[in-house]
Amino acid sequence: MASSQHDQVLVDVNSSARILTLNRPKQLNALSFQMVSRLLELFLAYEEDPNVKLVILKGKGRAFCAGGDVAAVVHDIRAGGWRTGANFFMKEYTLNYLMATYSKPQVSILNGIVMGGGNGASMHGRFRIATENSLFAMPETDLGLFPDVGASYFLSRLPGFFGEYLGLTGARLDGAEMLACGLATHFVPSAKLPMLEAALCAVNSSDPATISSIIGQYFEQPSLKEQSVYHRLAVIDRCFSQKTIEEILSALEREAVDQRDGWISATIQTLKKASPTSLKISLRSIRVGRLEGVGPCLVREYRMVCQVMRGEFSKDFFEGCRAILLDKDKNPKWEPSKLELVTDTTVDGYFSKVNNGDWEDLKLPVRTKFTLSPYVIAKL
Template sequence: MMQRFKAALLQRRNNLHIHSLRFLNQFHTRNLCSLPDTAITDELDNQVLVEGKAWSRTAILNRPSVLNCLSTAMGARLQKLYTSWENNPDIGFVAMKGSGRAFCAGGDIVTLYHMINAGKMEDCKEFFRTLYTYIYILGTYLKPHVALLNGITMGGGAGVSIPGMFRVATDKTVFATPETLIGFHPDAGASFFLSHLPGHLGEYLGLTGQKLNGAEMISCGLATHYAHSSKLDLIEEQLGKLDTDDPSVIETSLEKCSDLVYLDNISVLHRIEILDKCFSHDTVEEIIDALESETSKTNDAWCISTLRRLKEASPLGLKVSLKSIREGRFQTLDQCLIREYRMSLQGISNQVSRDFCEGVRARMVDKDLAPKWNPPSLEQVSKDMVEHYFSPLSKSEPDLELPTELREAFT
């Protein structure tokens, strides 16, 4: 891997620099020209801070009051920073962390909810375009990347970190992809990384939105290293002293600060056999039937809680999410992102259902925790409804355009 990254960097740096800057200049001109200069500065500079070291740069997600939820401005700034750093021969590697008690709780879905209700669909599209394009850049990055996943790491927060080379989880890390509980689907590249987890763990996480801790993340491969949160300052100090672009040197530095991992007795990873047995089925209905069968035989607490979560989720969201994760198993990261972009626009268009807005309203706005899903049951979710999420956008609406011709595919 190290040799491939270095060779690609040497061969393509000049060409990538010219074309990536052209791509980003067109992007920023199109999307930011309507904002006042002061607003642009505030949005782009303050929501993502930069910490510079001799041979590295750290991007700091800086919206602690909303758990560092991702905005369009953050996606745009991350694109610009990462492209600049990738093309700078004096920067060997890049890191990312969050301010406060979260790494990143995902996309700013409350703002997205208000934009949809205000009819600002172009702004919604820009949100997904900026976020997904950054994730693709990270997934194909030519330099080592270290994400410090201390605290809440959910939804889009996983998307902006897991495609990178190194992910450090801690005792405070809480991972989840809870999109079905708000009438949506695991996005931001989640259909790619969930589908590549051991067995059918990805289906379980994607459908139920259940949480994993740091020890579980490294045990299943979502994280590459684990360290107690008290060691983060030491990890950052050691990384800051490195004068390298060699992944093996960074690996060694992280290993020195890493701790042994011990799974709790109640961890879902101890139940991987029954999980695979239930979540390997072709349909959501069959998955639920299998869980109910196990429950009737064993009265197992995990089966009971899993069934409860599935029954709280959007029926349409469950079926769309299962199909998405299954397709992700046979696609590259860019293919998943392009498909998820299409699915996301279909999901917020309200053409088939208003489940996304209803889910956000119930959980994040009114907080009554009583969403009225439409359709209200799995039986009423037709195949055509599900297929609509995967169907091409209108002739006037292009698919997500990623700079794939400039970068090596992430598989």
């Protein structure tokens, strides 16, 4: 186990910087339990080490991180019960919280795919560098899950109702779009990354303004593509500001009548293919997240993910993983199959404590010395 942990996260000690490389390129650096455990151990150690001034996180190959290793989680749940899955998410969410409250700058280099849990490992950090290779998504509603890893915090802080759109549809963004909406703090062409890393390793400072000015030397302003979804913010706000999923769909259908836009009909189809239960709990989660700090968001999401894994209200998570990740027939049979069959009472159930023996809420570490950076709040 120990050697596996160390192989999956490579550590480069470079002057006052520590470069951590996620190293499961064949799995697109999907986060295993060993990787999450190792990252948590390293981040805790570096915070106490005065010689470490900043942490650089990147991925090997064509992904930063394509998410948590959900297929492994499902396998573990089937072998050992839902609590084995809960253990993975408990550790992952603790890591997300540590990153969100970290006292030293974290620079995440998002040069490739960044989805699901990969966003949890980067979006809570202070600096998030997109490139022309970046590809963002939170595709959980396709899997019968919901945008977690603190996504109800960072998605709800995007402009207008763009976060609801991303979280419900799993829409993909490129690096220019990530920068435009605030998911990325900087855009640096991939060819300049080696020079940027060298400059960051030479700086010997934890001062955010100093780090920001160094990254700024390599920054380029990318252009949004003509067909970018970010040009459709007005339509997104009109539709995704609605109170319920049903009302969002109705609003989109009204827009489709008024303007012949393939994007609108594609968005409608995407929502109709997703798990009805996932859509409803995801919308509620993002809306509640607008009014909560990152800690309460993660505590609530842990309740929700435990309810998902227990499968008491719906087994859509297991069916989604079967259809998308295991059998790959891409034809999940959701149950309940229609939005109107997912009642408010069912949705409430996902937000309640798990009534199961010695189950406990997520206990986040006390972070008295550190406060959430206002820079992060402003950017997210």
